[in-house]
Amino acid sequence: MSEDLDALILRVRDLPHDRAVAEVDAFFGSLPAEAARALAESRPEQVGPLEGAPPELRYRSNHLILGAAHQRLHALVESRDATLAQRRRLATLTAMLQPAGKRLEVDADGNRVAVDVPRQFLLVDPEGQGRMIEVQGDLRTARNIAVLVPGMNNDLERVRSQSVRAKEIGEEAGPGTAMVVWLGYHAPLGLTEGRSTESSRAAAPLLCRFQEGLAVVRAPDAKVTLIGNSYGAQVVARAMLEGARAHRYLLTGSPGVDPSITSAAQMTPPGTELFAVARSRGDYVSYAEQHGPDPASFPDVVRIETDNAQVQITGHVSYFDKNSESMINVGRIVRGGLDAVTLAARTTPEEETRLLGTSWAGPLRTLGQSKAAVPISKAYDGLAALRTVASTPSRKTVLDGARRARTQEGPER
Amino acid sequence: MYHGSVTLTEARNHLRSELLAVAATVVPDQTPTVTQDVGPVDQGALSDESGPESVCTITVETGDPTTTPDPEAQIGFAAETLESRGWKVTISEPSEGRHELTARRQGYDLTVTARTTDWRLTLTGQTPYVDDL
The missing domain is CATH 3.40.50.1820 (Alpha/Beta hydrolase fold, catalytic domain)
Structure with a gap:
């Protein structure tokens, strides 16, 4: 199965996009669900970013990629060998492994429950x-x-x-x-x-x-x-x-x-x-x-x-x-x-x-x-300053103005 | 750079408390739930300007799944509740079953949304930008 996946990835790499994703879709469509899941878990680096593969499998693969990267960095931080950038990245990966938030749902008994909303990634490249x-x-x-x-x-x-x-x-x-x-x-x-x-x-x-x-x-x-x-x-x-x-x-x-x-x-x-x-x-x-x-x-x-x-x-x-x-x-x-x-x-x-x-x-x-990159950078900086200092109203002023202008009739959404 | 008398963390806590209080008043028999509260984000990075984390957005949901949605009444009650707490409220024209109000107080922005097809009432608030605190 792994060899088939490698051959597929190699074959679709230079195909036109529509044909490539159609082949990938067909490949996973032909697999029993358990085999597809096993492939996502055993070959996350290949399945995680693969366009045309089922999103549920890619979410699983990318979660594993995230977890593995998190584990590597965590060990590095624990050993006190981590750079500041690596410590920041560890914090980022920790956040990416947390639920995105919660959602109110109704359970089978009709009770209101708050359920976690997992984060779903179709690609994670932590390097x-x-x-x-x-x-x-x-x-x-x-x-x-x-x-x-x-x-x-x-x-x-x-x-x-x-x-x-x-x-x-x-x-x-x-x-x-x-x-x-x-x-x-x-x-x-x-x-x-x-x-x-x-x-x-x-x-x-x-x-x-x-x-x-x-x-x-x-x-x-x-x-x-x-x-x-x-x-x-x-x-x-x-x-x-x-x-x-x-x-x-x-x-x-x-x-x-x-x-x-x-x-x-x-x-x-x-x-x-x-x-x-x-x-x-x-x-x-x-x-x-x-x-x-x-x-x-x-x-x-x-x-x-x-x-x-x-x-x-x-x-x-x-x-x-x-x-x-x-x-x-x-x-x-x-x-x-x-x-x-x-x-x-x-x-x-x-x-x-x-x-x-x-x-x-x-x-x-x-x-x-x-x-010249430098002059345009300075021009942007200067205009950014103008934007906030002199030429245009600050956000606070705009909001104040908006408050004054507010009516009981809002925009049609 | 922060110059005001309120920190962004304090503003975030204040906003969360306000959202929960309003939600609890509008739907009194249900406990409101914070569904999104990721903390300060750098809005500048959204549009090519890097900078410090400058604003917080919080979402609170509440509602009673056993009752038939009445978004017009809910939004009306939410408007009264907010006005009594000093918010300046604007009710939008309903569109495609969506009823909504926006409210503003001392730089805080808030939206309350209810729908004819959904028992949930969603309150989303945003703190002032850190420069405006």
């Missing part, structure tokens, strides 16, 4: 900066599945914030939603790496294969939304160019796709239900267009509204703020309430004027396309 793919919910029965691709500075330690965010998106989208945090790539750590498309180019085929793997697992009528945030938008866009399969695509705070991509039509795979982008006022990363023209400026794109009377967001970091129009629209898109999605009508110059009273998007674009 180096680390990678992981986490699932919240049931991929097999969900009516809607959203795959969230995080951006720069997300390693195994910091990606926990994405899991929290994914849960919030899932709650916004409503029952019947499964969420995936796809950190299946080595995200750039720092602005210098972020200036390069090396990470996104390496990530695109992995994401494409993951999406094909989803297709053999999900319910036939389930809809998949692929969400890329910041550098994650660069990853999703690259994957779209390679035909990544989803029903809906959403890019938030995109740093651009490619210098040659100037319209949605150039990058939207056939059969797409929706390709939408979000760019809030003063999003300096989008304005800089470091990797190409900002998709929010494409003439044929659907650009969603990010503000409402209650919450007005600015800059690059607030697309998923609670009760913002941006977050509400994310929920609408994920659950397929596309008629209710609100669209933005602002133009870039209007945004610039509202933000600073003068235009700075032009100079930012020049910097973003320059070959």
Whole structure:
């Protein structure tokens, strides 16, 4: 059985993604349940990351991988030979082995009980900066599945914030939603790496294969939304160019796709239900267009509204703020309430004027396309400072303003 | 950097207590359960900005599985309860069987959700960002 698995992995490695996952699916489908489970437990390193394999088996394999890595690091810490980074990683792995939370259910006797919600991983790579793919919910029965691709500075330690965010998106989208945090790539750590498309180019085929793997697992009528945030938008866009399969695509705070991509039509795979982008006022990363023209400026794109009377967001970091129009629209898109999605009508110059009273998007674009990493880093730092100090309201001010503006009529969700 | 008079840990504890108190009032015969409370996270890392852990989100669930869901009444009662505790409340238009309110008090954000098809009442709160404490 093990030899068959090795042969399968070798055979599907260079196959087209759809054929590869179909072969893997067929292989596991032909195994008796006990044999498949035994394979997941005896060969976790092979089954854990294998696209097309049943998720339940992969969850088991990745749990074993996590446990083994935890045990190794724990022994190292006990022996007092561990570095600070290894101690941090041990804390991270400990947290990853804990339940995600609890859920209220009703037992067979009709009593209300709180049950643990286990964490489910389709990939765990505990080495180096680390990678992981986490699932919240049931991929097999969900009516809607959203795959969230995080951006720069997300390693195994910091990606926990994405899991929290994914849960919030899932709650916004409503029952019947499964969420995936796809950190299946080595995200750039720092602005210098972020200036390069090396990470996104390496990530695109992995994401494409993951999406094909989803297709053999999900319910036939389930809809998949692929969400890329910041550098994650660069990853999703690259994957779209390679035909990544989803029903809906959403890019938030995109740093651009490619210098040659100037319209949605150039990058939207056939059969797409929706390709939408979000760019809030003063999003300096989008304005800089470091990797190409900002998709929010494409003439044929659907650009969603990010503000409402209650919450007005600015800059690059607030697309998923609670009760913002941006977050509400994310929920609408994920659950397929596309008629209710609100669209933005602002133009870039209007945004610039509202933000600073003068235009700075032009100079930012020049910097973003320059070959020097240091100047653009300084430009970002400077703009980040402007964002919080002088030119735009602080979060506190925005919230105060929102309080004043609040009415008894909330937005339609 | 923290400059205020309340630490993020204190804010987190305060939020948890408030969510549990409101949940216990709205559904008096049931013990509310904290279903999500992972502690401070770095929201900046969500969008390419690394930084200190700056905000906490907590979810509390309650409800009586033996009763027929009445989300409109539950949200109305939750609104009254929150307002009596000093929260500024906004009730959203129901959509697809989902009834919801949002509330805000001193930088804390809160959402209460009830559905026609679910006996559970979900309360999710977020502390102020650490810079705003």
